[in-house]
Amino acid sequence: ADENVPQTFEQLPFQPGATGTNQQKRRYLAWNDYGSLKFFAGKSSGVGQVSVEYSRERGRSAVREFKAPLGLEMGAIGPGLFALASNATSKNGNLKPRINVYLASPWVKPSFEHALPTGERIEALAAGRAFVAVCTSPSRLLRIHTLAGLPLGTLAMSGPVVCLAGYEDLLLCISQEPGASNAEPALEFALYGVAAKERLAQGSLPLSPSSTLRWAGFSAEAMPLTLDSSGVLRALALSGCGAPLLAPSAGEWLPVASLEDRGRRLWPARAEGGALLCAETKEGEEPSFGPGLKLKEVKFHLPLGAASEGPESLLRGGLLAAHLGFAAEAKLIPEQKRKAALDGLAQRKARGSDSRQVLKLFDSLSKMNEQEQAFEVARSYAKVLGIEGQQELQFLAEAARLALGAGRSTLETRVADLRGKLVDRERAAVLEGIGVQLETNNTNESDDEDDEDDDDGEEEDDAEQGGEEAVPQGTRRPLDEAGPTPPAQRLRVC
DSSP states (O other): OGGGSOOOOOOOOOOTTOOOTTOOSEEEEEEETTEEEEEEEOSSTTOEEEEEEESSOOTTOSEEEEEOOTTEEEEEEETTEEEEEEEEEOTTSOEEEEEEEEESSOSSOSEEEEEOOTTOEEEEEEEOSSEEEEEEETTTEEEEEETTSOEEEEEEOSSOEEEEEEETTEEEEEEEOTTOOOSSOOEEEEEEETTTTEEEEEEEEOOOTTOOEEEEEEOTTSOEEEEETTSEEEEEEOSBSSSSOBOTTOOEEEEEEEOGGGGTTEEEEEEOSSEEEEEEOOTTOOOOOOTTOOEEEEEOOOOSOGGGHHHHHHHHHHHHHHHHHHHHHTTOSOHHHHHHHHHHHHHHHHHTHHHHHHHHHHHHHHHTTOHHHHHHIIIIIHHHTTOOTHHHHHHHHHHHHHHHHTTOHHHHHHHHHHHHHHHHHHHHHHHHHHHHHHHHHHHHHHHHHHHHHHHHHHHHHHHHGGGOOOOOTTOOOOTTSOOOOOOOOOOOOO
16 A cells, blocks of 8 residues: 555755754854854753854954854854854743854954844844845744844745855745645745845746755855755856846756766765865765865766767856856956956957857867758857857858868858858848938938927017017016017927
8 A cells, every 4th residue: 555655755944054953963054165164062952162164254263163042053154254043942932033143354243133023933044245034934934134133124935945045145045835735845946136125036946856955055156056856956047048048137947967876975065167066975974074174076067968068068168157247247246256257258258269169069060071060050059159240250251161171062151151141131230220320310400400490480470479579589588577478389209
């Protein structure tokens, strides 16, 4: 009878970068790109020490240890700050949730305490550069505060929270879809820009079959990432190449890596430069403490198949470069990293790195006599990678030369025709722009002539009406001097 009962996969809430409660004596409260936050339990229940180590933006205190607040349950670490969430119980049995925020480089006060309404329970916590966020039960509220404790907003959530993740000004909220009673989890996400109070993207969160969500966070380039229990890493592409092309205000989740053996021996810590960095562990175990813990690099790789290594490399590189460009332009990454990213992208475009990579793939396919694929590379990949305008014309001219050099005259003719059509479109666009400008100039000149005629007519009417002397144009009539009612002015849309 048990064989006929479908297996269910329960999605439990979790804190990204935290180890489970099985390590009661010591555990990670948070571990990400900004550093690590560790808890050491004391001899008696409810007491212990918290240790923080910043990997970036250390300020005056790179490592700190202090007594853990009563009822501590979770922590989050951000750029030069960390936050602790506690659900302490008062003497009369009521929950008194609190957030404690600690700054590595304080202005005046080094820490702040946020008291939340009595009776609520903190279920998830995240920290950004200038905010902290919590999800509370039983009312399913998302509360966002400044670091000093001022409320920025309170949002009602439709389902139970799964986790929160913060990066700079971004907040990723993942929850269960309301009313979902499937054997597999049904999750949804929302990505917020906190400072502008805007929702950048929202929708259903994809998971592999028979899987649950295991980790969520951001890369150092502000790309939202999720990892499920099947070892599939997905990225939310806010802008850039993909299928379909994505607008900045909406995103699609793309599979960017598949961890070996479902990732059972890897513990995700952070992501940077197109790779997920994980601590290696024994199967089913969590990372241990200790200095010099080495991280294994799992590079992003789009699941296009072994026969598509060339296209995969191009599309992956284009995806990461386009996202980095969007993140830099939208100021989603720190200022120092932003300037370096913009300089690097400008140099990459000036050197024509993308064009050379596409031409290399085109030449390889041409020499293998895969002329149809080579032509599709010339026609499609240039636009996908943002090669346009004069650079695209140069690219197509070089592709035609390579096809002729490989003895593929038909391919060379097709590529040359493609370039000719592009030249015609460019010329037509220029001529259309010139025509619109000329039409606009003629319209303005005609309007000026009409204005002059109207002014002459009005002066004549004023002079003839009632034998009244015409008032010279530009002369004001005294307020106490009676005179004829001025004629109605004609409304004109310019």
